[in-house]
Amino acid sequence: xxxxxxxxxxxxxxxxxxxxxxxxxxxxxxxxxxxxxxxxxxxxxxxxxxxxxxxxxxxxxxxxxxxxxxxxxxxxxxxxxxxxxxxxxxxxxxxxxxxxxxxxxxxxxxxxxxxxxxxxxxxxxxxxxxxxxxxxxxxxxxxxxxxxxxxxxxxxxxxxxxxxxxxxxxxxxxxxxxxxxxxxxxxxxxxxxxxxxxxxxxxxxxxxxxxxxxxxxxxxxxxxxxxxxxxxxxxxxxxxxxxxxxxxxxxxxxxxxxxxxxxxxxxxxxxxxxxxxxxxxxxxxxxxxxxxxxxxxxxxxxxxxxxxxxxxxxxxxxxxxxxxxxxxxxxxxxxxxxxxxxxxxxxxxxxxxxxxxxxxxxxxxxxxxxxxxxxxxxxxxxxxxxxxxxxxxxxxxxxxxxxxxxxxxxxxxxxxxxxxxxxxxxxxxxxxxxxxxxxxxxxxxxxxxxxxxxxxxxxxxxxxxxxxxxxxxxxxxxxxxxxxxxxxxxxxxxxxxxxxxxxxxxxxxxxxxxxxxxxxxxxxxxx
Numbered sequence: 001x002x003x004x005x006x007x008x009x010x011x012x013x014x015x016x017x018x019x020x021x022x023x024x025x026x027x028x029x030x031x032x033x034x035x036x037x038x039x040x041x042x043x044x045x046x047x048x049x050x051x052x053x054x055x056x057x058x059x060x061x062x063x064x065x066x067x068x069x070x071x072x073x074x075x076x077x078x079x080x081x082x083x084x085x086x087x088x089x090x091x092x093x094x095x096x097x098x099x100x101x102x103x104x105x106x107x108x109x110x111x112x113x114x115x116x117x118x119x120x121x122x123x124x125x126x127x128x129x130x131x132x133x134x135x136x137x138x139x140x141x142x143x144x145x146x147x148x149x150x151x152x153x154x155x156x157x158x159x160x161x162x163x164x165x166x167x168x169x170x171x172x173x174x175x176x177x178x179x180x181x182x183x184x185x186x187x188x189x190x191x192x193x194x195x196x197x198x199x200x201x202x203x204x205x206x207x208x209x210x211x212x213x214x215x216x217x218x219x220x221x222x223x224x225x226x227x228x229x230x231x232x233x234x235x236x237x238x239x240x241x242x243x244x245x246x247x248x249x250x251x252x253x254x255x256x257x258x259x260x261x262x263x264x265x266x267x268x269x270x271x272x273x274x275x276x277x278x279x280x281x282x283x284x285x286x287x288x289x290x291x292x293x294x295x296x297x298x299x300x301x302x303x304x305x306x307x308x309x310x311x312x313x314x315x316x317x318x319x320x321x322x323x324x325x326x327x328x329x330x331x332x333x334x335x336x337x338x339x340x341x342x343x344x345x346x347x348x349x350x351x352x353x354x355x356x357x358x359x360x361x362x363x364x365x366x367x368x369x370x371x372x373x374x375x376x377x378x379x380x381x382x383x384x385x386x387x388x389x390x391x392x393x394x395x396x397x398x399x400x401x402x403x404x405x406x407x408x409x410x411x412x413x414x415x416x417x418x419x420x421x422x423x424x425x426x427x428x429x430x431x432x433x434x435x436x437x438x439x440x441x442x443x444x445x446x447x448x449x450x451x452x453x454x455x456x457x458x459x460x461x462x463x464x465x466x467x468x469x470x471x472x473x474x475x476x477x478x479x480x481x482x483x484x485x486x487x488x489x490x491x492x493x494x495x496x497x498x499x500x501x502x503x504x505x506x507x508x509x510x511x512x513x514x515x516x517x518x519x520x521x522x523x524x525x526x527x
Contacts (some may be wrong), residue, residue: 394462
C-alpha cells in the first residue's frame with residue numbers, strides 16, 4: 001500500500017519548476033480538503049514538437065500529486081486564430097494532437113486512465129456557453145481584450161474581432177471544465193489575469209493559475225511550430241535530431257537562452273527516477289563521462305566551461321531519442337501515417353519551370369536576420385575605410401564580416417556591441433578578405449550619415465529577427481545574387497517616423513517583442 005501524500009508534499013510537486021503561481025493560498029486550501037482539479041489547453045494548429053514535453057513533464061507532476069487533470073484540444077480557438085485551417089483539417093489535427101499527447105505521456109510513463117481529454121467544440125457551441133460569450137462581450141472593453149491577447153494573438157493595426165474574443169473563450173473554459181486552476185506558459189499571464197477579473201463579474205468563481213517559464217528553442221528564442229530550425233518535431237528521425245542539435249545555439253559557459261540546458265532542466269531531470277543520473281559522455285582523454293544527480297550541478301559545470309557544448313548536445317540527443325522512439329513506433333501504424341498526411345497536407349509551392357529556386361516570391365521571410373555580437377574588430381589591412389569584424393552569431397564559430405563603418409564608429413564603440421546582421425548573403429571577398437554577412441544600418445546620403453541598427457534590450461547573439469506578419473517560413477540558405485533577392489527586398493527596408501525598422505510597414509521584431517530601431521535616423525533606408 002502506497003503512502004498518501006500530504007497536502008504540503010502535493011503542493012511541492014504541483015509548484016516545482018514553475019515560474020509563477022497566482023492563487024497559491026487557494027490551491028493550498030483546496031488540497032487540505034480534496035484533490036485539485038486543473039486543466040491545460042492547447043490550440044490544434046501547428047504540429048506538436050519536443051517543447052510539449054515541458055507541459056507533459058508538469059502534467060506528470062500533477063498526476064503524482066493526485067490532481068484531476070483535463071487536457072483541452074482547443075479546436076475552436078485554433079479556428080479563431082486567423083482561420084489558419086478549415087474545420088475539416090482542424091478536426092483531423094485534433095485527432096493528431098490526441099494521439100501525439102497520449103504517445104508522449106506513455107513515453108514518460110504517465111498513466112492515461114487518470115486523464116480526461118476534451119475537445120473545445122464538445123461544449124463551446126452549446127447555448128449556455130454562447131450566451132456567456134455574449135454576456136462577456138457586453139462588459140469587456142476593447143482595451144482589455146487586446147491587452148489580454150497581446151502575447152498569444154497576432155497583433156496587427158486593424159485587429160480581427162476573433163482575436164478579441166479569444167481571451168474571453170479561454171476564461172470561460174475554466175468554468176465549463178469545472179476547474180480549480182488553469183495551467184499554461186507564462187506568455188498566458190495576461191489572459192489569466194483577464195479571467196480573474198471578468199469571471200467573477202459573470203457570477204463565476206475566480207480560479208488559480210500555474211505558469212511554466214518559456215523554454216528557449218534551439219535558436220535561443222521561443223520554440224515555435226512555424227520556425228523549423230527552432231524545434232525538433234516529435235516524428236523527426238535520429239539523423240534529423242542530430243542535425244538540428246548540431247546547429248542549436250549553445251555558447252560555451254552561457255546559461256541564458258540556452259534551449260539545450262533548458263530542456264534538460266524542465267523535461268529530463270524532472271522525469272528521472274530518484275537514483276537516476278544525467279550522463280554526459282566524454283572520451284577518456286578529456287576526462288571520461290561526467291555524472292550529475294542534480295540539474296543545478298550540470299548548469300554550474302556548464303557555466304564554468306567544465307562541460308563542453310558539443311558533449312552536452314550529444315548527451316541531450318541521446319535522451320531526446322529515448323523519449324521520441326516510442327512515439328516514432330506508434331506513428332508507424334498505417335492509420336496514423338495516413339492521419340499525419342491528411343491533417344498536414346504537403347504545401348506545393350508553384351515554381352517557375354525555368355527557375356532553379358524553390359520559391360520566387362519576394363517575401364521578407366527569405367531573409368536570415370539575426371542578432372550578433374562584435375567580439376573583435378580591426379582596420380582592413382588593404383582599405384582605410386573598412387573594418388574587419390569578428391561577430392558571434394550563436395553558431396559554433398564566429399563569422400568574419402567586412403563593413404564600411406570606419407568614418408561612422410570607432411573600434412572602441414564597436415567592440416562587444418550587439419548588432420543586427422543579414423546572415424544569408426552569398427559570402428564575397430572585399431579587398432581580399434571573405435565577408436560572410438552584412439551589419440545592417442540606417443543611412444542617408446545628404447549629409448552622409450550611417451547608424452548601426454540597435455537591437456531591443458535583452459537581445460543575445462544568434463537570436464532571430466522577424467518581420468511582423470511574415471514570421472512563418474524559412475529563410476533561403478543563401479540569397480541568390482543572380483535573382484537580386486536582397487536588392488529587391490532591401491528597397492522596402494526603412495526606418496519609420498519613430499525610427500523603428502520596418503518592411504512595407506511591418507516592423508522588425510525579436511521573439512521577445514522588442515523592435516529594431518536606429519538612434520536618430522527617421523524614414524531612412526536600411527542597407
